[in-house]
Amino acid sequence: MAASLLIEDVDAAYGAVRALDGVSLKVAPGETVALLGTNGNGKTTLMRCILGLLKPTRGRIAATIEGTTTELVGRSPEEIVDLGIAIVPEGRRLFPRLSVEENLLLGAYRRSARAAIPRNLEFCYDAFPRLKERRSQPVGSMSGGEQQMVALGRAVMCAPKILLVDEPSVGLAPILVARTIEKIAELKEKLGLTVLMAEQNFHQAIRIADRGYVLVHGRVEFQGDSPAALGDSDLVRKFYLGL
Amino acid sequence: MDPDLALLLNGIVSGLLLGGLYAAAAAGLSVSFGMLDVVNIAHPAFMVLGSLIVALLWAATGLDPLLLSILLTPAFWALGAAIYVAYHHFFERRGDEAIQGLAFFFGVMFIIEVGLVLAIGPEQHFVDAAYANTTWRLGEIDLPLRMLVPALVSFAAIGGLVLFLRRTFTGRAIAAVAQDREALRLLAIDPVRIKRLAFGISIAMAALAGGALVVVQPVDAWSGHVFIGRVFAVVIMGGLSSLGGCVLAALAFGVVENVTASFYGPSWSPAVAFGCLLLVLAVRPQGFFGRTA
Numbered sequence: 001m002a003a004s005l006l007i008e009d010v011d012a013a014y015g016a017v018r019a020l021d022g023v024s025l026k027v028a029p030g031e032t033v034a035l036l037g038t039n040g041n042g043k044t045t046l047m048r049c050i051l052g053l054l055k056p057t058r059g060r061i062a063a064t065i066e067g068t069t070t071e072l073v074g075r076s077p078e079e080i081v082d083l084g085i086a087i088v089p090e091g092r093r094l095f096p097r098l099s100v101e102e103n104l105l106l107g108a109y110r111r112s113a114r115a116a117i118p119r120n121l122e123f124c125y126d127a128f129p130r131l132k133e134r135r136s137q138p139v140g141s142m143s144g145g146e147q148q149m150v151a152l153g154r155a156v157m158c159a160p161k162i163l164l165v166d167e168p169s170v171g172l173a174p175i176l177v178a179r180t181i182e183k184i185a186e187l188k189e190k191l192g193l194t195v196l197m198a199e200q201n202f203h204q205a206i207r208i209a210d211r212g213y214v215l216v217h218g219r220v221e222f223q224g225d226s227p228a229a230l231g232d233s234d235l236v237r238k239f240y241l242g243l
Numbered sequence: 244m245d246p247d248l249a250l251l252l253n254g255i256v257s258g259l260l261l262g263g264l265y266a267a268a269a270a271g272l273s274v275s276f277g278m279l280d281v282v283n284i285a286h287p288a289f290m291v292l293g294s295l296i297v298a299l300l301w302a303a304t305g306l307d308p309l310l311l312s313i314l315l316t317p318a319f320w321a322l323g324a325a326i327y328v329a330y331h332h333f334f335e336r337r338g339d340e341a342i343q344g345l346a347f348f349f350g351v352m353f354i355i356e357v358g359l360v361l362a363i364g365p366e367q368h369f370v371d372a373a374y375a376n377t378t379w380r381l382g383e384i385d386l387p388l389r390m391l392v393p394a395l396v397s398f399a400a401i402g403g404l405v406l407f408l409r410r411t412f413t414g415r416a417i418a419a420v421a422q423d424r425e426a427l428r429l430l431a432i433d434p435v436r437i438k439r440l441a442f443g444i445s446i447a448m449a450a451l452a453g454g455a456l457v458v459v460q461p462v463d464a465w466s467g468h469v470f471i472g473r474v475f476a477v478v479i480m481g482g483l484s485s486l487g488g489c490v491l492a493a494l495a496f497g498v499v500e501n502v503t504a505s506f507y508g509p510s511w512s513p514a515v516a517f518g519c520l521l522l523v524l525a526v527r528p529q530g531f532f533g534r535t536a
Binding site: 051053076077078079081082087089093094095096097098104105106107109111116154158204 | 415427510
Protein backbone atom coordinates (compact mmCIF):
# COMPACT_ATOMS: atom_id res chain seq x y z
CA MET A 1 0.00 0.00 0.00
CA ALA A 2 1.44 3.34 -1.00
CA ALA A 3 2.03 6.06 1.55
CA SER A 4 0.84 9.64 1.80
CA LEU A 5 1.90 12.88 3.41
CA LEU A 6 -0.25 15.65 4.84
CA ILE A 7 0.88 19.14 5.81
CA GLU A 8 -1.67 21.45 7.42
CA ASP A 9 -1.23 25.12 8.14
CA VAL A 10 2.45 24.96 9.04
CA ASP A 11 4.34 28.02 10.27
CA ALA A 12 8.07 27.96 10.81
CA ALA A 13 10.71 30.51 11.66
CA TYR A 14 14.44 30.86 12.07
CA GLY A 15 14.61 32.99 15.19
CA ALA A 16 12.58 36.10 14.36
CA VAL A 17 12.65 35.45 10.62
CA ARG A 18 9.45 33.87 9.40
CA ALA A 19 10.18 31.18 6.82
CA LEU A 20 6.83 29.41 6.36
CA ASP A 21 3.42 31.00 6.70
CA GLY A 22 0.40 28.72 6.86
CA VAL A 23 1.61 26.14 4.36
CA SER A 24 -0.81 23.32 3.62
CA LEU A 25 -0.21 20.61 1.10
CA LYS A 26 -0.87 16.99 0.50
CA VAL A 27 0.85 14.18 -1.34
CA ALA A 28 -1.59 11.37 -2.11
CA PRO A 29 -0.50 7.71 -2.32
CA GLY A 30 1.66 7.10 -5.37
CA GLU A 31 1.78 10.73 -6.45
CA THR A 32 4.78 12.78 -7.49
CA VAL A 33 4.27 16.31 -6.24
CA ALA A 34 6.58 19.16 -7.16
CA LEU A 35 7.35 21.92 -4.70
CA LEU A 36 8.28 24.86 -6.87
CA GLY A 37 9.73 28.24 -6.16
CA THR A 38 13.01 30.09 -6.47
CA ASN A 39 15.70 30.09 -3.82
CA GLY A 40 14.81 31.42 -0.39
CA ASN A 41 11.06 30.89 -0.63
CA GLY A 42 10.87 28.09 1.92
CA LYS A 43 11.18 24.83 0.01
CA THR A 44 14.14 23.52 1.99
CA THR A 45 12.60 24.85 5.22
CA LEU A 46 9.50 22.78 4.58
CA MET A 47 11.68 19.71 3.95
CA ARG A 48 13.48 20.39 7.24
CA CYS A 49 10.14 20.59 9.04
CA ILE A 50 8.92 17.31 7.58
CA LEU A 51 12.15 15.61 8.68
CA GLY A 52 12.12 17.01 12.20
CA LEU A 53 15.26 19.09 11.71
CA LEU A 54 13.25 22.26 12.36
CA LYS A 55 10.22 22.35 14.64
CA PRO A 56 7.24 24.19 13.16
CA THR A 57 5.82 26.88 15.41
CA ARG A 58 2.30 25.88 14.39
CA GLY A 59 0.51 23.32 12.26
CA ARG A 60 0.40 19.62 11.66
CA ILE A 61 2.51 17.23 9.62
CA ALA A 62 1.42 13.62 9.32
CA ALA A 63 2.51 10.62 7.29
CA THR A 64 0.32 7.62 6.57
CA ILE A 65 2.43 4.56 5.88
CA GLU A 66 0.96 1.08 5.52
CA GLY A 67 -2.33 2.23 6.96
CA THR A 68 -0.83 3.83 10.08
CA THR A 69 -0.92 7.60 10.44
CA THR A 70 1.94 9.13 12.43
CA GLU A 71 2.22 12.71 13.60
CA LEU A 72 5.70 13.92 12.68
CA VAL A 73 5.93 17.21 14.59
CA GLY A 74 7.97 16.68 17.76
CA ARG A 75 9.71 13.56 16.52
CA SER A 76 13.44 13.31 15.93
CA PRO A 77 14.83 12.99 12.39
CA GLU A 78 16.01 9.47 13.24
CA GLU A 79 12.47 8.39 14.17
CA ILE A 80 10.93 10.04 11.12
CA VAL A 81 13.38 8.47 8.67
CA ASP A 82 12.87 5.13 10.40
CA LEU A 83 9.15 5.31 9.52
CA GLY A 84 10.16 4.92 5.88
CA ILE A 85 10.66 8.52 4.79
CA ALA A 86 13.95 8.92 2.93
CA ILE A 87 15.50 12.13 1.69
CA VAL A 88 17.90 12.98 -1.07
CA PRO A 89 19.19 16.14 0.60
CA GLU A 90 20.21 19.35 -1.08
CA GLY A 91 23.94 19.22 -1.79
CA ARG A 92 23.67 15.41 -1.55
CA ARG A 93 25.37 15.19 1.88
CA LEU A 94 27.40 12.08 1.08
CA PHE A 95 30.39 10.84 3.11
CA PRO A 96 33.24 11.82 0.79
CA ARG A 97 35.96 9.68 2.35
CA LEU A 98 33.88 6.50 2.27
CA SER A 99 33.47 4.34 -0.81
CA VAL A 100 30.36 4.20 -2.99
CA GLU A 101 29.29 0.91 -1.46
CA GLU A 102 29.94 2.08 2.11
CA ASN A 103 27.75 5.13 1.43
CA LEU A 104 25.01 2.93 -0.01
CA LEU A 105 25.15 0.50 2.90
CA LEU A 106 24.89 3.35 5.41
CA GLY A 107 21.53 4.09 3.80
CA ALA A 108 20.35 0.66 4.94
CA TYR A 109 21.28 1.21 8.60
CA ARG A 110 17.73 1.07 9.90
CA ARG A 111 16.74 -2.43 10.92
CA SER A 112 13.79 -2.80 8.60
CA ALA A 113 16.00 -1.90 5.62
CA ARG A 114 18.72 -4.43 6.39
CA ALA A 115 16.76 -7.48 5.30
CA ALA A 116 16.28 -5.93 1.87
CA ILE A 117 19.97 -5.07 1.32
CA PRO A 118 20.81 -7.68 -1.34
CA ARG A 119 17.72 -6.80 -3.37
CA ASN A 120 18.09 -3.04 -3.02
CA LEU A 121 21.82 -3.08 -3.72
CA GLU A 122 21.18 -5.04 -6.88
CA PHE A 123 18.43 -2.59 -7.77
CA CYS A 124 20.84 0.35 -7.31
CA TYR A 125 23.53 -1.24 -9.42
CA ASP A 126 20.97 -2.08 -12.12
CA ALA A 127 19.64 1.46 -12.13
CA PHE A 128 23.13 2.99 -12.01
CA PRO A 129 25.65 0.63 -13.64
CA ARG A 130 28.34 3.26 -13.20
CA LEU A 131 28.12 2.85 -9.43
CA LYS A 132 28.81 -0.85 -9.72
CA GLU A 133 32.00 -0.15 -11.66
CA ARG A 134 33.11 2.33 -9.03
CA ARG A 135 31.79 0.64 -5.92
CA SER A 136 35.09 0.83 -4.01
CA GLN A 137 36.04 4.36 -5.08
CA PRO A 138 35.81 7.16 -2.47
CA VAL A 139 32.73 9.23 -3.25
CA GLY A 140 34.65 12.50 -2.84
CA SER A 141 36.65 11.73 -5.97
CA MET A 142 33.57 11.34 -8.20
CA SER A 143 31.83 13.83 -10.48
CA GLY A 144 28.70 15.70 -9.42
CA GLY A 145 26.47 13.55 -11.61
CA GLU A 146 27.89 10.35 -10.18
CA GLN A 147 27.51 11.69 -6.66
CA GLN A 148 23.86 12.45 -7.37
CA MET A 149 23.45 8.79 -8.38
CA VAL A 150 24.99 7.71 -5.07
CA ALA A 151 22.63 10.03 -3.19
CA LEU A 152 19.60 8.56 -4.99
CA GLY A 153 20.95 5.06 -4.45
CA ARG A 154 21.49 5.69 -0.75
CA ALA A 155 17.86 6.79 -0.42
CA VAL A 156 16.75 3.60 -2.20
CA MET A 157 18.79 1.56 0.30
CA CYS A 158 16.66 3.11 3.08
CA ALA A 159 13.76 1.05 1.68
CA PRO A 160 11.47 4.09 1.86
CA LYS A 161 7.75 4.44 1.18
CA ILE A 162 7.94 8.21 0.87
CA LEU A 163 10.85 9.84 -0.95
CA LEU A 164 11.70 13.49 -0.41
CA VAL A 165 14.03 15.04 -2.95
CA ASP A 166 15.50 18.47 -2.24
CA GLU A 167 16.87 20.40 -5.22
CA PRO A 168 18.22 17.48 -7.23
CA SER A 169 19.35 19.77 -10.05
CA VAL A 170 21.68 22.00 -8.02
CA GLY A 171 25.23 21.91 -9.28
CA LEU A 172 24.54 19.63 -12.23
CA ALA A 173 24.99 20.22 -15.96
CA PRO A 174 21.65 20.51 -17.82
CA ILE A 175 21.91 17.09 -19.45
CA LEU A 176 22.54 15.51 -16.05
CA VAL A 177 19.57 17.36 -14.57
CA ALA A 178 17.30 15.80 -17.20
CA ARG A 179 18.75 12.36 -16.52
CA THR A 180 18.46 12.72 -12.73
CA ILE A 181 14.82 13.76 -13.03
CA GLU A 182 14.08 10.76 -15.25
CA LYS A 183 15.80 8.47 -12.76
CA ILE A 184 13.62 9.78 -9.95
CA ALA A 185 10.53 8.95 -12.03
CA GLU A 186 11.93 5.50 -12.78
CA LEU A 187 12.71 4.75 -9.10
CA LYS A 188 9.26 5.96 -8.10
CA GLU A 189 7.59 3.69 -10.66
CA LYS A 190 9.63 0.59 -9.86
CA LEU A 191 9.54 0.92 -6.07
CA GLY A 192 5.97 2.23 -5.75
CA LEU A 193 7.07 5.39 -3.95
CA THR A 194 5.25 8.56 -3.06
CA VAL A 195 7.46 11.51 -4.00
CA LEU A 196 7.69 15.12 -2.88
CA MET A 197 10.32 16.98 -4.84
CA ALA A 198 11.51 20.53 -4.22
CA GLU A 199 12.97 21.99 -7.36
CA GLN A 200 13.76 25.36 -8.89
CA ASN A 201 14.06 24.02 -12.38
CA PHE A 202 10.41 24.33 -13.35
CA HIS A 203 10.56 22.72 -16.80
CA GLN A 204 12.39 19.67 -15.53
CA ALA A 205 10.21 19.28 -12.44
CA ILE A 206 6.90 19.30 -14.31
CA ARG A 207 8.13 16.60 -16.69
CA ILE A 208 7.59 14.02 -13.95
CA ALA A 209 5.22 15.73 -11.50
CA ASP A 210 1.52 14.86 -11.28
CA ARG A 211 0.78 18.11 -9.48
CA GLY A 212 2.63 21.01 -7.97
CA TYR A 213 2.63 23.83 -5.45
CA VAL A 214 4.42 27.15 -5.87
CA LEU A 215 5.93 28.65 -2.72
CA VAL A 216 6.47 32.41 -2.66
CA HIS A 217 7.85 34.03 0.51
CA GLY A 218 6.88 31.01 2.60
CA ARG A 219 3.26 30.85 1.38
CA VAL A 220 1.61 28.51 -1.09
CA GLU A 221 0.66 31.07 -3.74
CA PHE A 222 -0.55 28.66 -6.35
CA GLN A 223 -1.40 25.03 -6.69
CA GLY A 224 -1.71 23.34 -10.03
CA ASP A 225 -3.57 20.07 -10.40
CA SER A 226 -1.69 19.17 -13.55
CA PRO A 227 1.61 20.11 -15.14
CA ALA A 228 -0.33 22.03 -17.78
CA ALA A 229 -2.22 24.06 -15.16
CA LEU A 230 1.08 25.01 -13.57
CA GLY A 231 2.56 26.06 -16.89
CA ASP A 232 -0.51 28.18 -17.70
CA SER A 233 -0.62 29.99 -14.38
CA ASP A 234 -0.08 33.74 -14.58
CA LEU A 235 1.83 33.66 -11.31
CA VAL A 236 4.24 31.05 -12.56
CA ARG A 237 4.72 32.86 -15.84
CA LYS A 238 5.30 36.18 -14.18
CA PHE A 239 7.33 35.45 -11.07
CA TYR A 240 8.94 32.25 -11.94
CA LEU A 241 9.58 31.98 -15.62
CA GLY A 242 9.99 35.73 -16.11
CA LEU A 243 7.55 35.77 -19.05
CA MET B 244 78.14 -10.31 10.06
CA ASP B 245 79.53 -6.79 10.11
CA PRO B 246 78.85 -5.49 13.65
CA ASP B 247 77.44 -2.21 12.33
CA LEU B 248 75.04 -4.07 10.07
CA ALA B 249 73.98 -6.30 12.94
CA LEU B 250 73.43 -3.22 15.08
CA LEU B 251 71.35 -1.63 12.32
CA LEU B 252 69.25 -4.75 11.76
CA ASN B 253 68.66 -5.15 15.47
CA GLY B 254 67.79 -1.47 15.71
CA ILE B 255 65.23 -1.84 12.92
CA VAL B 256 63.66 -5.00 14.35
CA SER B 257 63.40 -3.72 17.89
CA GLY B 258 62.15 -0.42 16.43
CA LEU B 259 59.36 -2.34 14.69
CA LEU B 260 58.50 -4.00 17.99
CA LEU B 261 58.51 -0.63 19.78
CA GLY B 262 56.34 0.62 16.89
CA GLY B 263 53.86 -2.14 17.77
CA LEU B 264 53.51 -0.58 21.21
CA TYR B 265 53.11 2.89 19.69
CA ALA B 266 50.49 1.51 17.29
CA ALA B 267 48.51 0.10 20.20
CA ALA B 268 48.74 3.42 22.03
CA ALA B 269 47.80 5.47 18.94
CA ALA B 270 45.03 3.28 17.44
CA GLY B 271 42.47 4.35 20.04
CA LEU B 272 43.41 7.98 19.52
CA SER B 273 43.02 7.50 15.79
CA VAL B 274 39.38 6.67 16.51
CA SER B 275 38.70 9.50 18.98
CA PHE B 276 40.86 12.28 17.50
CA GLY B 277 40.91 11.11 13.88
CA MET B 278 37.32 9.95 13.38
CA LEU B 279 35.30 11.67 16.12
CA ASP B 280 37.15 15.01 16.28
CA VAL B 281 37.51 14.60 20.04
CA VAL B 282 40.96 15.84 21.08
CA ASN B 283 41.46 13.34 23.88
CA ILE B 284 44.77 14.47 25.30
CA ALA B 285 44.12 12.13 28.23
CA HIS B 286 44.38 9.05 26.01
CA PRO B 287 47.86 8.06 27.30
CA ALA B 288 46.61 8.59 30.87
CA PHE B 289 43.86 6.03 30.21
CA MET B 290 46.54 3.71 28.89
CA VAL B 291 48.53 4.13 32.12
CA LEU B 292 45.36 3.56 34.12
CA GLY B 293 45.01 0.29 32.22
CA SER B 294 48.66 -0.61 32.90
CA LEU B 295 48.38 -0.07 36.64
CA ILE B 296 45.08 -1.91 37.00
CA VAL B 297 46.62 -4.80 35.04
CA ALA B 298 49.66 -4.71 37.34
CA LEU B 299 47.45 -4.86 40.45
CA LEU B 300 45.29 -7.64 39.03
CA TRP B 301 48.40 -9.52 37.98
CA ALA B 302 49.82 -9.27 41.50
CA ALA B 303 46.52 -10.56 42.87
CA THR B 304 45.79 -13.36 40.40
CA GLY B 305 48.99 -14.18 38.54
CA LEU B 306 47.03 -14.34 35.24
CA ASP B 307 48.75 -13.27 32.02
CA PRO B 308 48.84 -9.45 31.87
CA LEU B 309 47.70 -9.25 28.25
CA LEU B 310 44.80 -11.56 29.00
CA LEU B 311 43.94 -9.32 31.96
CA SER B 312 43.97 -6.26 29.72
CA ILE B 313 41.58 -7.98 27.31
CA LEU B 314 39.30 -8.77 30.25
CA LEU B 315 39.45 -5.08 31.24
CA THR B 316 38.20 -3.81 27.87
CA PRO B 317 34.44 -3.96 28.65
CA ALA B 318 34.93 -1.87 31.81
CA PHE B 319 37.06 0.64 29.90
CA TRP B 320 34.49 0.73 27.13
CA ALA B 321 31.84 1.69 29.68
CA LEU B 322 34.17 4.28 31.24
CA GLY B 323 34.82 5.82 27.82
CA ALA B 324 31.11 5.90 26.97
CA ALA B 325 30.37 7.63 30.30
CA ILE B 326 33.11 10.22 29.74
CA TYR B 327 31.79 10.93 26.26
CA VAL B 328 28.30 11.47 27.65
CA ALA B 329 29.70 14.09 30.05
CA TYR B 330 31.86 15.68 27.34
CA HIS B 331 28.95 15.82 24.93
CA HIS B 332 26.54 17.21 27.51
CA PHE B 333 28.80 19.98 28.78
CA PHE B 334 30.84 20.95 25.72
CA GLU B 335 30.15 19.39 22.34
CA ARG B 336 26.39 19.98 22.42
CA ARG B 337 26.99 23.70 22.92
CA GLY B 338 29.70 23.92 20.29
CA ASP B 339 32.36 24.61 22.94
CA GLU B 340 34.51 21.66 22.10
CA ALA B 341 37.59 23.34 20.63
CA ILE B 342 39.35 24.95 23.61
CA GLN B 343 37.11 24.06 26.52
CA GLY B 344 36.94 20.43 25.45
CA LEU B 345 40.72 20.33 25.35
CA ALA B 346 40.81 21.77 28.86
CA PHE B 347 38.28 19.13 29.94
CA PHE B 348 40.50 16.28 28.77
CA PHE B 349 43.56 17.97 30.27
CA GLY B 350 41.68 17.93 33.56
CA VAL B 351 40.66 14.30 33.10
CA MET B 352 44.36 13.49 32.60
CA PHE B 353 45.35 15.11 35.89
CA ILE B 354 42.47 13.52 37.74
CA ILE B 355 43.55 10.08 36.53
CA GLU B 356 47.19 10.70 37.46
CA VAL B 357 46.53 12.17 40.88
CA GLY B 358 43.87 9.56 41.54
CA LEU B 359 46.38 6.82 40.75
CA VAL B 360 49.00 8.33 43.06
CA LEU B 361 46.46 8.62 45.89
CA ALA B 362 45.08 5.14 45.33
CA ILE B 363 48.21 3.10 44.73
CA GLY B 364 51.17 5.41 45.27
CA PRO B 365 53.78 7.06 43.09
CA GLU B 366 56.10 4.07 42.69
CA GLN B 367 56.68 2.05 39.55
CA HIS B 368 54.66 -1.09 39.01
CA PHE B 369 55.65 -4.00 36.84
CA VAL B 370 54.45 -7.42 35.78
CA ASP B 371 56.37 -10.56 34.97
CA ALA B 372 54.79 -12.33 32.04
CA ALA B 373 55.71 -16.02 31.63
CA TYR B 374 57.55 -15.25 28.39
CA ALA B 375 59.23 -12.05 29.58
CA ASN B 376 62.70 -13.51 29.87
CA THR B 377 62.69 -15.51 26.64
CA THR B 378 64.39 -14.16 23.53
CA TRP B 379 64.19 -15.80 20.12
CA ARG B 380 67.22 -15.44 17.90
CA LEU B 381 67.19 -15.27 14.10
CA GLY B 382 70.88 -15.29 13.24
CA GLU B 383 72.18 -12.16 14.90
CA ILE B 384 68.76 -10.58 15.30
CA ASP B 385 67.15 -10.69 18.73
CA LEU B 386 63.41 -11.08 19.12
CA PRO B 387 62.61 -10.57 22.81
CA LEU B 388 59.15 -12.00 23.49
CA ARG B 389 58.64 -9.25 26.07
CA MET B 390 58.34 -6.92 23.04
CA LEU B 391 57.10 -9.35 20.39
CA VAL B 392 54.01 -10.69 22.18
CA PRO B 393 52.52 -7.26 23.04
CA ALA B 394 53.23 -6.10 19.47
CA LEU B 395 51.43 -9.11 17.99
CA VAL B 396 48.48 -8.70 20.36
CA SER B 397 48.16 -5.03 19.42
CA PHE B 398 48.33 -5.77 15.69
CA ALA B 399 45.61 -8.39 16.14
CA ALA B 400 43.45 -5.90 18.03
CA ILE B 401 43.96 -3.22 15.38
CA GLY B 402 43.18 -5.75 12.64
CA GLY B 403 39.96 -6.62 14.43
CA LEU B 404 39.09 -2.94 14.72
CA VAL B 405 39.70 -2.38 10.99
CA LEU B 406 37.36 -5.26 10.14
CA PHE B 407 34.74 -3.91 12.53
CA LEU B 408 34.89 -0.46 10.92
CA ARG B 409 34.66 -1.82 7.37
CA ARG B 410 32.22 -4.67 7.77
CA THR B 411 29.60 -3.63 10.30
CA PHE B 412 26.84 -1.03 10.16
CA THR B 413 28.04 0.60 13.36
CA GLY B 414 31.63 0.61 12.12
CA ARG B 415 30.73 2.37 8.88
CA ALA B 416 28.65 4.89 10.82
CA ILE B 417 31.70 5.58 13.04
CA ALA B 418 33.80 6.22 9.96
CA ALA B 419 31.09 8.59 8.67
CA VAL B 420 30.22 10.51 11.83
CA ALA B 421 32.98 13.13 11.68
CA GLN B 422 32.31 13.75 7.99
CA ASP B 423 28.67 14.83 8.30
CA ARG B 424 26.72 14.37 11.53
CA GLU B 425 23.40 15.69 10.24
CA ALA B 426 23.51 13.47 7.18
CA LEU B 427 23.71 10.48 9.53
CA ARG B 428 20.50 11.58 11.25
CA LEU B 429 18.84 11.60 7.83
CA LEU B 430 19.69 7.91 7.57
CA ALA B 431 17.99 7.17 10.92
CA ILE B 432 21.36 6.95 12.70
CA ASP B 433 21.80 8.83 15.99
CA PRO B 434 25.26 10.46 15.77
CA VAL B 435 25.55 10.92 19.53
CA ARG B 436 24.96 7.22 20.10
CA ILE B 437 27.54 6.36 17.45
CA LYS B 438 30.13 8.68 18.98
CA ARG B 439 29.46 7.29 22.45
CA LEU B 440 30.03 3.77 21.18
CA ALA B 441 33.15 4.78 19.29
CA PHE B 442 34.65 6.73 22.16
CA GLY B 443 34.11 3.67 24.36
CA ILE B 444 35.99 1.61 21.78
CA SER B 445 38.87 4.08 21.76
CA ILE B 446 39.20 3.88 25.57
CA ALA B 447 38.94 0.07 25.42
CA MET B 448 41.88 0.18 23.01
CA ALA B 449 43.74 2.25 25.64
CA ALA B 450 43.25 -0.59 28.14
CA LEU B 451 44.83 -3.06 25.69
CA ALA B 452 47.68 -0.64 25.04
CA GLY B 453 48.13 -0.33 28.81
CA GLY B 454 48.48 -4.10 29.09
CA ALA B 455 51.09 -4.02 26.34
CA LEU B 456 52.96 -1.14 27.97
CA VAL B 457 53.27 -2.75 31.38
CA VAL B 458 54.60 -5.96 29.83
CA VAL B 459 57.27 -3.90 28.04
CA GLN B 460 58.36 -1.62 30.88
CA PRO B 461 57.64 -0.70 34.51
CA VAL B 462 54.89 1.96 34.72
CA ASP B 463 54.13 4.77 37.17
CA ALA B 464 51.27 7.27 37.22
CA TRP B 465 53.11 9.69 34.92
CA SER B 466 54.35 7.22 32.32
CA GLY B 467 51.78 8.52 29.87
CA HIS B 468 53.49 11.89 29.48
CA VAL B 469 56.19 10.68 27.10
CA PHE B 470 53.44 9.19 24.92
CA ILE B 471 51.31 12.30 24.46
CA GLY B 472 53.47 13.87 21.77
CA ARG B 473 54.24 10.53 20.18
CA VAL B 474 50.67 9.25 19.82
CA PHE B 475 49.41 12.53 18.39
CA ALA B 476 52.40 12.59 16.01
CA VAL B 477 51.67 9.01 14.91
CA VAL B 478 47.96 9.69 14.35
CA ILE B 479 48.64 12.85 12.37
CA MET B 480 51.43 11.24 10.35
CA GLY B 481 49.14 8.29 9.57
CA GLY B 482 46.46 10.54 8.13
CA LEU B 483 44.13 11.01 11.14
CA SER B 484 41.34 8.55 10.44
CA SER B 485 43.31 5.79 8.75
CA LEU B 486 44.22 2.89 11.03
CA GLY B 487 46.51 1.43 8.35
CA GLY B 488 48.32 4.76 8.17
CA CYS B 489 48.47 4.86 11.96
CA VAL B 490 50.21 1.45 12.12
CA LEU B 491 52.64 2.40 9.36
CA ALA B 492 53.45 5.72 11.06
CA ALA B 493 53.89 3.99 14.44
CA LEU B 494 56.33 1.48 12.94
CA ALA B 495 58.26 4.22 11.14
CA PHE B 496 58.39 6.29 14.32
CA GLY B 497 59.62 3.31 16.36
CA VAL B 498 62.32 2.42 13.82
CA VAL B 499 63.60 5.99 13.45
CA GLU B 500 63.73 6.44 17.22
CA ASN B 501 65.42 3.15 17.85
CA VAL B 502 67.99 3.33 15.07
CA THR B 503 68.89 6.88 16.11
CA ALA B 504 69.25 5.71 19.71
CA SER B 505 71.49 2.81 18.66
CA PHE B 506 73.88 4.95 16.63
CA TYR B 507 73.80 8.42 18.17
CA GLY B 508 72.41 7.93 21.65
CA PRO B 509 68.85 8.03 23.01
CA SER B 510 68.82 11.79 23.63
CA TRP B 511 68.73 12.34 19.87
CA SER B 512 65.87 9.99 19.14
CA PRO B 513 62.86 12.21 19.88
CA ALA B 514 64.43 15.12 17.99
CA VAL B 515 65.09 13.00 14.91
CA ALA B 516 61.70 11.28 15.09
CA PHE B 517 59.75 14.53 15.39
CA GLY B 518 61.98 16.04 12.68
CA CYS B 519 60.83 13.21 10.42
CA LEU B 520 57.22 14.03 11.32
CA LEU B 521 57.75 17.62 10.14
CA LEU B 522 59.34 16.36 6.93
CA VAL B 523 56.45 13.99 6.24
CA LEU B 524 53.92 16.75 6.83
CA ALA B 525 55.88 19.14 4.59
CA VAL B 526 55.74 16.65 1.71
CA ARG B 527 52.39 15.04 2.46
CA PRO B 528 50.27 17.34 4.64
CA GLN B 529 47.44 14.80 4.68
CA GLY B 530 49.73 12.08 6.20
CA PHE B 531 50.58 8.68 4.74
CA PHE B 532 47.08 7.42 4.03
CA GLY B 533 45.14 10.61 4.53
CA ARG B 534 42.67 11.41 1.80
CA THR B 535 42.39 14.98 0.66
CA ALA B 536 38.68 14.86 -0.13
